[in-house]
Amino acid sequence: MNVVAYQQVESQPGGLVVAIDGPSGSGKSSTARGVADRLGLAYLDTGAMYRALTVAYLRAGLSPDQTGAIEALADQAELTVTDDPREPAIALDGEDVSAEIREPRVSQHVSILATNAHVREVLTDQMRALIEAADHRIVVEGRDITTVVWPHAEVRVLLVADPAARIRRREAELAGAATTDEVHDQVVRRDRDDATVSEFATPADGVQLVDSTHLSLAQVIDTICALVPTPTPTPQE
Numbered sequence: 001m002n003v004v005a006y007q008q009v010e011s012q013p014g015g016l017v018v019a020i021d022g023p024s025g026s027g028k029s030s031t032a033r034g035v036a037d038r039l040g041l042a043y044l045d046t047g048a049m050y051r052a053l054t055v056a057y058l059r060a061g062l063s064p065d066q067t068g069a070i071e072a073l074a075d076q077a078e079l080t081v082t083d084d085p086r087e088p089a090i091a092l093d094g095e096d097v098s099a100e101i102r103e104p105r106v107s108q109h110v111s112i113l114a115t116n117a118h119v120r121e122v123l124t125d126q127m128r129a130l131i132e133a134a135d136h137r138i139v140v141e142g143r144d145i146t147t148v149v150w151p152h153a154e155v156r157v158l159l160v161a162d163p164a165a166r167i168r169r170r171e172a173e174l175a176g177a178a179t180t181d182e183v184h185d186q187v188v189r190r191d192r193d194d195a196t197v198s199e200f201a202t203p204a205d206g207v208q209l210v211d212s213t214h215l216s217l218a219q220v221i222d223t224i225c226a227l228v229p230t231p232t233p234t235p236q237e
């Protein structure tokens with residue numbers, strides 16, 4: 001993977017990074033895309049990057065104990081992200097895998113990649129490079145954006161929802177493509193695995209908690225857009 005050296009962690013004048021973390025099924029993706037569209041910002045789904053590497057892992061026929069080969073995959077795979085919130089896409093070595101990354105087998109295996117420290121380091125560098133390439137005007141969703149990837153984001157949100165609501169949403173999203181057990185596995189088991197590498201159950205200092213259990217998508221988008229700081233007017237001469 002081509003990684004641009006990461007130099008800048010502080011906020012940039014004119015920059016607006018909206019960082020949204022949360023567990024699966026909290027409504028993160030629809031919310032993040034809606035916020036980006038409303039505010040005219042780019043959009044980055046960092047989970048899609050872990051998923052695309054998982055596609056590479058499955059295609060290579062690797063097993064979880066082949067740590068060296070998994071880490072080499074992260075170093076070598078070329079991910080290309082399209083950061084348009086209306087048509088987000090991701091390519092692996094030049095091939096669009098935007099549909100394949102949503103397949104249940106990818107959801108089942110993604111934690112193998114997401115719990116590898118080297119993979120996280122490589123992808124984190126790549127995410128930071130993408131934020132810089134978007135001139136720091138981007139909505140970024142994931143599990144560790146507010147804490148690790150971009151802790152100086154102008155807006156930092158932890159989006160949560162009751163587990164029952166999250167399972168219901170995932171079921172609706174998958175529209176019969178997965179059994180109830182598979183959906184339960186995707187939501188509950190994956191949260192447990194993910195929680196071993198990122199803390200996203202409670203908000204870090206300065207991170208706003210937004211509970212979407214009883215809110216519509218439009219209400220969640222309104223809530224997050226209201227957190228955007230208003231620029232201080234420059235004094236007139």
Ligand code: DC
Nearest residue numbers: 024046047050110114142143144194
């Ligand atoms: O949001 P998602 O379900 O598409 O995420 C896929 C996996 O990637 C999930 O198991 C958590 C992991 N992930 C992560 O560890 N850190 C991120 N910033 C984004 C996703």
